[in-house]
Amino acid sequence: MRFRxxxxxxxxxxxxxxxxxxxxxxxxxxxxxxxxxxxxxxxQPGVGYAPLLIxxxxxxxxxxxxxxxxxxxxxxNGDAIRDGIIAGQIQIGSGGSGPFLVGWAKGVDYRLIxxxxxxxxxxxxxxxxxxxxxxxxxxxxxxxxxVDSIQAIAxxxxxxxxxxxxxxxxxxxxxxxxxxxxxxxxxxxxGAHFTSPPxxxxxxxxxxxxxxxxxGAFGPSTxxxxxxxxxxxxxxxxxxxxxxxxxxxxEKLINSDPAGAAGLVAAxxxxxxxxxxxxxxxxxxxxxxxxTKPAGFLSCAAFMKxxxxxxxxxxxxxxxxxxxxxxxxxx
Numbered sequence: 001m002r003f004r005x006x007x008x009x010x011x012x013x014x015x016x017x018x019x020x021x022x023x024x025x026x027x028x029x030x031x032x033x034x035x036x037x038x039x040x041x042x043x044q045p046g047v048g049y050a051p052l053l054i055x056x057x058x059x060x061x062x063x064x065x066x067x068x069x070x071x072x073x074x075x076x077n078g079d080a081i082r083d084g085i086i087a088g089q090i091q092i093g094s095g096g097s098g099p100f101l102v103g104w105a106k107g108v109d110y111r112l113i114x115x116x117x118x119x120x121x122x123x124x125x126x127x128x129x130x131x132x133x134x135x136x137x138x139x140x141x142x143x144x145x146x147v148d149s150i151q152a153i154a155x156x157x158x159x160x161x162x163x164x165x166x167x168x169x170x171x172x173x174x175x176x177x178x179x180x181x182x183x184x185x186x187x188x189x190x191g192a193h194f195t196s197p198p199x200x201x202x203x204x205x206x207x208x209x210x211x212x213x214x215x216g217a218f219g220p221s222t223x224x225x226x227x228x229x230x231x232x233x234x235x236x237x238x239x240x241x242x243x244x245x246x247x248x249x250x251e252k253l254i255n256s257d258p259a260g261a262a263g264l265v266a267a268x269x270x271x272x273x274x275x276x277x278x279x280x281x282x283x284x285x286x287x288x289x290x291x292t293k294p295a296g297f298l299s300c301a302a303f304m305k306x307x308x309x310x311x312x313x314x315x316x317x318x319x320x321x322x323x324x325x326x327x328x329x330x331x
Contacts, residue, residue: 035239038069041092042081044145045074045178046196047281048224049094051116051250051290053268054261060246065239076177077145082108085229092243094226096150097300104320105301105310109230111322113240114247114292115330119223121151121214122200123158125192126185132211133162133169140191142169143176143184148309150214150223150300151194157217157303166307196223197288198281218303221296233322241324244292251290258283294321294330 039061043049055061056072073090075081078099084090086108094116104110123142129135136142144151152173160166172191176184181193186206193203204210214221226247233240254261262279266272282288294317301313314320317330 034236035065035068036091036236039092040071040073040090042073042075042084042090043094044077047198047265047278048117048119048196050254050261050265050282051247052094052226053265054250054253055246057264057268064242078149079146091232092226092228094224096224097222097297098148098150098153099146100225100227101301101304101310102148105312110227111230111233112294112320112325113226113228113244113322114325115222115225115294116247117223117288117290118220118295119197120287121154121194121196121223122210123155123192123194123212124185124200124203124208125211126188126208127191130191130211133158136169136172136192140172141174142172142192142194143174143181143190144194145177146175153300153304154214154217155194156307158212197284201281218296218299221300222294225294240322244324248292251292254282254290293328296331298331
């Protein structure tokens with residue numbers, strides 16, 4: 001499916017007008033903070049979502065709030081998560097900065113709960129004749145998760161820097177979930193795949209090579225964050241603070257006990273036998289790190305506005321953050 005940016009943004013604008021109203025109903029807990037009756041937490045494939053997978057596997061929210069029914073919902077891209085939040089079907093989402101900023105700029109009252117990681121995302125090719133963006137032909141298909149995924153935004157920044165035109169490769173882009181992109185790259189159905197860990201590592205291990213990366217576009221920056229709406233936070237501030245504390249707890253576990261954390265993530269993915277492989281993916285120096293401090297949102301937003309992807313930018317990172325994250329800082 002080829003990207004249609006105008007159609008996607010028009011549909012988003014419509015959803016913002018008619019959506020945003022639905023949040024989970026609530027009743028005061030017998031003791032402790034007010035919590036929702038039900039909660040949908042949406043995430044995507046990949047080890048970038050490791051903190052949420054640890055929380056899922058350990059049942060931290062359910063243990064702290066036994067009256068709350070929790071569903072962890074796996075979706076293929078950030079657009080689907082954004083649309084679910086707008087429709088009131090998802091209360092907490094996660095994903096890259098691109099879809100988050102598009103939603104925020106269109107009027108979704110998004111707020112960052114926490115960053116989850118910094119990751120260098122790779123644009124991989126299998127064809128030995130494709131060594132850089134200059135080798136991409138007009139008929140070369142480049143897969144990325146969505147039109148406004150951080151991969152697609154990074155590709156435009158790289159195209160501007162290397163080819164002199166941010167939109168030079170827009171016609172080459174096709175929307176494809178990470179696992180499908182891996183399969184299609186290996187089969188030769190696409191020429192390149194802008195993906196994330198672990199898929200980029202798997203592709204290279206199968207004979208692909210990196211031709212560009214997101215750090216080459218924006219420098220070290222947040223790949224995945226978790227977020228909600230201001231409206232949901234205002235309704236459940238103490239609950240959301242506990243959720244943030246759980247993200248911090250999960251990231252501390254990843255950094256202090258990577259083997260144990262990887263075992264939990266692999267189990268949550270239904271692949272406990274691959275725990276050691278997950279540990280290697282989650283501890284790749286220079287490419288993968290975990291932490292709650294946002295990075296790169298402002299520079300990404302400035303570039304997106306420059307090329308017409310959004311019409312406004314935040315004045316500071318605090319404009320995007322919930323109160324407890326503002327003390328962490330970020331950019």
